[in-house]
Amino acid sequence: MDRSCVWMATLFGVGYIPKIPGTVASLVTLPAVYCLLKAGLPAYALVCLLTILLAVGICARAARVLGAADPHEIVLDEVAGQMTACIPLAWMQAPAGRTWALLFVFFALFRLFDITKPGFVDKAQELPGGWGIVMDDIVAGLLAACTGWIVYAAARALTGG
Numbered sequence: 350m351d352r353s354c355v356w357m358a359t360l361f362g363v364g365y366i367p368k369i370p371g372t373v374a375s376l377v378t379l380p381a382v383y384c385l386l387k388a389g390l391p392a393y394a395l396v397c398l399l400t401i402l403l404a405v406g407i408c409a410r411a412a413r414v415l416g417a418a419d420p421h422e423i424v425l426d427e428v429a430g431q432m433t434a435c436i437p438l439a440w441m442q443a444p445a446g447r448t449w450a451l452l453f454v455f456f457a458l459f460r461l462f463d464i465t466k467p468g469f470v471d472k473a474q475e476l477p478g479g480w481g482i483v484m485d486d487i488v489a490g491l492l493a494a495c496t497g498w499i500v501y502a503a504a505r506a507l508t509g510g
Contacts, residue, residue, distance in 0.1 A: 351414045357425060358404075358411030364422035371459055375431040379452050382435045393439040397432045399488060404429045409479030419474065419482050420495065427463070430486025434459035434493035441501065451501070452478035458493035467492070 358363070363377060364370045369415055385393050404425045434455045443451050462470055463486055470492065473484040 351410065353411040355414050355422075357407050360424045360428060364424040365480045370421065370424050371427045371463065374427040374458060375463075377455055378428045378431040381394060382432060382438075383448065383452060385432075385450050386435070386439055390436075390439040394436065397429070397436065400432055401483060403427045404480035407479070408482040412479070412482060426452060426483045426486040429483055430463060430490040431456065431459050433487050433490025434497070436490075437501070439496040441498075451497075454500070455493055455497045458497050459490055462489035462492045462496075478492045501505050 353390055357510070359365060360374050366373050380437050385396055388396075408423050410418055411425075412418060415422065435452065438448070438451055438455065441451070466474075466485065466489070470485050470488045473488045474481050476484050
């Protein structure tokens with residue numbers, strides 16, 4: 350069970366990639382997000398919530414096994430954060446053929462907030478156990494979601510479409 354938790358928490362080994370495991374984990378999450386977006390907002394939100402809750406438990410156990418509070422190998426939290434960042438895409442009316450471009454915008458925003466950890470993002474890491482591992486990514490994802498939505502809405506208003 351412990352090995353399985355570590356394997357899942359490292360996203361099947363992605364967490365062992367040198368230097369940028371979180372960025373790679375977020376990037377490899379995008380095809381799954383793309384597929385889930387087609388299911389609509391209720392299904393997307395449910396899968397996102399389940400991913401967050403599972404990540405809290407899995408990451409907590411993997412951290413204990415790996416012997417650190419928030420080991421850099423654990424990247425399942427990035428999956429949950431990236432999914433959170435993309436929630437607006439589940440209800441936005443993206444122009445045809447623009448979904449992937451928007452996914453990369455939300456990816457870039459999530460990575461920006463996850464890496465720089467402004468304000469509440471950094472504070473969320475202080476939560477105990479798996480909650481601290483996962484919630485900073487969820488808060489970064491929420492910031493990315495809000496920022497991306499505002500930028501998208503402003504661009505549509507300015508371009509008339």
